[in-house]
Amino acid sequence: MKRFLNFCKNIALVTFPTMVGLLVLLELLARTALPVSDVPDTFFHPTLGNHFVPNQKGVITRGPGGVERSEYRINTSGWNSPYDYTTDKQDDVFRIAVIGDSYVEAFQVDYQRSFPYLAEAKLNAKADKPVFQTYSFGHSGANMVQYLHVFKEAIQYKPDMVIFNLVHNDLDEALYGYGRKDNWTLTKSGDQFVEVPPHPASNLNLKKAARNSALIRFMVLNLELPAKVNLLKQLLYGDVRQYEANVDTNSAVLSNDRLLNELLDHLLHEIQKLSVLHRIKVLVLIDGNRQAIYDNLDSKNTKTYQINRALLETCRTLSLHAVDLTDRLNEIWEKDHKKFNSETDYHWNQYGHEVVSDVVVEEILRQHPL
Numbered sequence: 001m002k003r004f005l006n007f008c009k010n011i012a013l014v015t016f017p018t019m020v021g022l023l024v025l026l027e028l029l030a031r032t033a034l035p036v037s038d039v040p041d042t043f044f045h046p047t048l049g050n051h052f053v054p055n056q057k058g059v060i061t062r063g064p065g066g067v068e069r070s071e072y073r074i075n076t077s078g079w080n081s082p083y084d085y086t087t088d089k090q091d092d093v094f095r096i097a098v099i100g101d102s103y104v105e106a107f108q109v110d111y112q113r114s115f116p117y118l119a120e121a122k123l124n125a126k127a128d129k130p131v132f133q134t135y136s137f138g139h140s141g142a143n144m145v146q147y148l149h150v151f152k153e154a155i156q157y158k159p160d161m162v163i164f165n166l167v168h169n170d171l172d173e174a175l176y177g178y179g180r181k182d183n184w185t186l187t188k189s190g191d192q193f194v195e196v197p198p199h200p201a202s203n204l205n206l207k208k209a210a211r212n213s214a215l216i217r218f219m220v221l222n223l224e225l226p227a228k229v230n231l232l233k234q235l236l237y238g239d240v241r242q243y244e245a246n247v248d249t250n251s252a253v254l255s256n257d258r259l260l261n262e263l264l265d266h267l268l269h270e271i272q273k274l275s276v277l278h279r280i281k282v283l284v285l286i287d288g289n290r291q292a293i294y295d296n297l298d299s300k301n302t303k304t305y306q307i308n309r310a311l312l313e314t315c316r317t318l319s320l321h322a323v324d325l326t327d328r329l330n331e332i333w334e335k336d337h338k339k340f341n342s343e344t345d346y347h348w349n350q351y352g353h354e355v356v357s358d359v360v361v362e363e364i365l366r367q368h369p370l
Contacts, residue, residue: 023215031214035066037221039211040074048153049146049198050182051139052078060107062344064222073111080105082112085135089158094368095133096120097154099147100165103287104138108347114138115348116163118357119364126361127370135159143173144267145184145195151274161281161367163360164271166311168247168287168304171263175252186263193266245289245304246346254303257310264314272318281321281367285359286311288326290340293333299326321367328359 038058045051056074076084089095098104098116106114120134135157137150147164154162173179176187176196186193201207210216219225253260268284275282286308292299299305308324315322329340332355340352348356 027213027215029215034214034218035061035069035222036214036218037061037066038072039217039221040072040080041208041211044182044198044200045078048139048149049184050141050180050201052080054078061222062108062342066222068108068342068344070108071110072107079135079137079139080107080111080114081136082117083135085157087156087158089133092131093133094131094161095135095157095159096161096163096364097151097157097159098134098136098138098163098165099150099154100138101142101167101170102138102140103167103347104136104165105140106136106138106348106353107140108342108345109350109353113350113353115353115357115360118353119360122357122361123364126365132364138165141173141180141183142170143179143183143185144170144263145174145186148267148270148274149184151271155274155278155280159280161283161364162275163283163285166284166286168245168289168307169251171253171260171307172247172251174263174267178252186266193263245287245291247304247307249303254306257306260307260310261314264310268314268318268320272320275320283360283363283367284311284315284320284322285356286322286324288324288329290329290346293326293330294339299330321363323359323363325356325359328355 037060039060040056040058041053042050043053052074054074054076056072058072060070060072062068072080073082075081079085096116096119104114104116111117114136116134116136120132123132124130135154137154139146139150142150144166147170151162151164173183174186176185179185180198182198182201184198185196187196188194210220247254253263271282274280288308289299289302289304292302300308305326308326312322312324332338333340338351340348340355342349
């Protein structure tokens with residue numbers, strides 16, 4: 001018994017204080033000597049779910065050396081943008097709302113150099129005076145149901161056009177149980193889709209506390225330790241998922257053509273109804289399978305392309321204008337062999353945003369000639 005009490009005493013008086021001291025030392029080291037990434041704070045929005053706290057600025061760094069850096073600016077409405085949004089609009093202004101997930105949020109590039117704002121600058125350079133105005137509405141982890149509700153939120157800003165930027169996991173994560181629970185999702189009840197409202201994350205306060213630690217941010221954001229541990233677990237348990245683009249090839253929608261088509265039909269119908277009601281033009285973009293393009297494969301024969309194909313067909317049926325980026329990316333890759341994303345991040349890099357902005361400019365001018 002005495003030995004056990006001495007052991008407990010050593011833990012309390014030596015081991016625990018030593019560990020606390022070491023953590024404090026590492027925290028100080030992270031704050032003063034390491035290129036730790038900032039991360040914007042979030043809160044639970046009553047209609048949008050997970051959302052950024054307004055009025056924040058910071059610098060995102062990637063990798064242990066922080067070689068890749070980009071600035072963010074969260075505006076008064078909680079979106080990463082150079083502008084504060086207003087519901088006022090002059091008659092000669094053509095306002096464009098761009099809705100998407102992390103590709104529109106675009107923390108991989110400086111906030112004024114994402115494709116919505118590059119497109120705005122290029123359009124205004126072609127006009128006699130600045131008449132084009134872009135408001136972006138992007139948030140990491142958003143899915144296609146979330147896009148619909150963001151569209152409803154964006155209508156207050158009186159857009160003349162809305163651009164939906166889709167990537168391949170937007171449909172899978174639209175289903176309840178596959179995506180974030182603090183976003184809108186859908187569940188199936190018989191032949192009908194039923195919306196599931198967002199719920200606050202149970203560990204939101206813990207996440208907020210963790211964001212205040214430079215050491216934790218460095219381990220999670222710069223070193224990406226959670227992602228590496230998850231991959232190691234998959235390897236150990238023999239459950240290595242097969243990904244194309246950013247979606248599991250055995251996902252719910254890629255394993256069920258009927259579900260894929262029904263989901264697209266439901267969501268695009270809702271978008272169409274809103275756009276007609278408010279007289280807003282619609283452009284739908286979908287990313288190509290860039291890894292297949294880099295590997296010189298026919299990306300239109302990959303499994304994920306069935307999402308592109310189904311999207312184009314559904315948009316055609318509903319008279320919604322859609323653009324598949326596959327051909328443009330493939331054409332540019334064959335010419336320049338320059339990747340559209342960095343080696344450390346599959347999101348579009350600055351070059352990728354430049355390419356997409358050129359496509360957006362072309363498509364906007366088709367619908368709204370100068």
